[in-house]
C-alpha cells in the first residue's frame with residue numbers, strides 16, 4: 001500500500017485542524033476532559049457545527065447526504081477530532097448509519113440519515129445484557145409483535161451513550177423458539193418512549209455507562225430495521241463497519257509524557273536525560289507509529305472496498321494495550337504525581353494520564369474483549385480451528 005496522502009487529503013487534514021483550533025474554546029476543552037466519552041451540551045453543539053460543514057459525513061456516499069470523499073478522508077477527520085478528544089457522533093456515524101444505508105427502509109433512510117449527518121440524532125448501542133456479552137446471541141430482551149407495534153421488555157447493560165442519545169440501536173429477541181442466532185432483530189427505539197428507564201453505571205475510569213430497562217415499551221412496527229429475525233446478520237455487518245478506528249489520542253498522550261519529561265527537573269537534571277525515561281518513551285514512540293500504520297491500513301482497505309476483519313481485531317488489541325503501556329510508563333516517569341487527579345493543581349497534564357490509568361482496562365472490553373479479538377485472529381488470520 002501507498003502510505004502517502006494526496007495533496008488534497010493533506011490540505012483537508014490541515015483545514016480540519018485549523019478549524020478545531022479556532023473553535024476549541026477553553027469551556028469546551030474543560031467539558032470534554034470532564035465528560036470523556038459522554039457528550040455535554042458544548043460537545044453536542046460542536047458535533048452539529050461539524051455536521052453543518054459537511055465533515056461528519058465526509059466519507060459517506062453522496063446519495064445519503066455525504067460528500068463521497070472516501071474512508072481515508074473520513075479517517076483524517078476522525079484523527080483530528082480524536083487528537084483533541086472531541087466527540088464525533090461515534091458509532092451512530094460509523095456503524096449504525098452505514099448499516100441503515102444498506103438494510104433500512106426508504107422511509108428510515110429519509111428520516112434518520114440526514115439527521116445523523118447534522119448531529120441531531122445519536123444512537124446508543126443496545127447489544128450487551130447482563131448475561132449476554134461475548135456470547136451476544138444469548139440475549140433475552142424480548143420484542144413481541146402486537147398488531148402494528150412491537151412491545152419491548154427486558155434489560156440492557158453498558159448502553160454507554162444512552163444518557164445523551166436520542167435513540168437506541170436495539171438488538172432484541174423476536175422469535176424465542178428459533179435457534180439463538182436466528183431469532184433476533186434490530187430496532188430503532190426512541191429513548192423518550194414510555195417505559196424506558198436509564199440508570200447510570202460508573203466505570204473505574206469515571207466514564208459513565210448505563211443500564212437500560214424496558215417495561216412494555218411500545219414502538220411502531222416500522223421501527224424494525226430490515227427483516228425480522230435477521231438481526232444477527234445486520235449486527236455482524238454493523239460490527240464490520242466499526243473498523244475505522246482513529247488512534248490520535250495515543251499520540252497526544254505520548255506528547256504529554258514527552259513534554260513532562262523535558263520540563264520536569266529532578267536533582268538538577270530534566271527527566272528526559274535519564275536513560276530509562278528515554279528508553280520508555282522511545283519504546284512507546286515505536287508502538288504509536290505502528291498503530292498509526294495499522295489504523296491507516298484499515299482506512300485504506302475500506303477505501304478500496306475491502307473489509308478489514310483480522311486487521312481490525314489486530315488494531316483493536318494493539319490500541320487498547322498501547323493505552324496500558326502509556327499509563328504504566330506515566331506511573332514510572334511521574335512517580336506519585338501520576339496518581340493526582342484532575343482538578344488538583346499538582347496533577348500533571350491536567351490529570352489526563354491518571355484517568356487513563358483507571359480507564360485503560362475498559363478498552364480491553366468495550367467493542368469486544370481482547371480475548372475474543374485474539375480468537376478471531378487465531379481462527380480467521382492463522383487458519384486455526386475454533387477453540
Ligand SMILES: Cc1cc2nc3c(=O)[nH]c(=O)nc-3n(C[C@H](O)[C@H](O)[C@H](O)COP(=O)(O)OP(=O)(O)OC[C@H]3O[C@@H](n4cnc5c(N)ncnc54)[C@H](O)[C@@H]3O)c2cc1C
Pocket residue numbers: 124125126127128130132133134135157158159160161203207209362365366367368369370371372375
Ligand atoms: C466501558 C464499556 C463500554 C461499553 N459500551 C457498550 C455499548 O455502548 N453497548 C453495548 O452493547 N455494549 C457495550 N459494552 C459491552 C462490551 O461489548 C462487553 O463488555 C463485552 O462484549 C464483553 O462482555 P461481558 O462484559 O459480558 O464479558 P464476558 O463475555 O462475560 O467475558 C468475561 C471474560 O471472559 C472472557 N471470554 C468470554 N468468552 C470467551 C471466549 N470465547 N474465549 C476466551 N475468553 C472469553 C472475556 O474475554 C472476558 O475476559 C461496553 C463495555 C464496557 C466495559
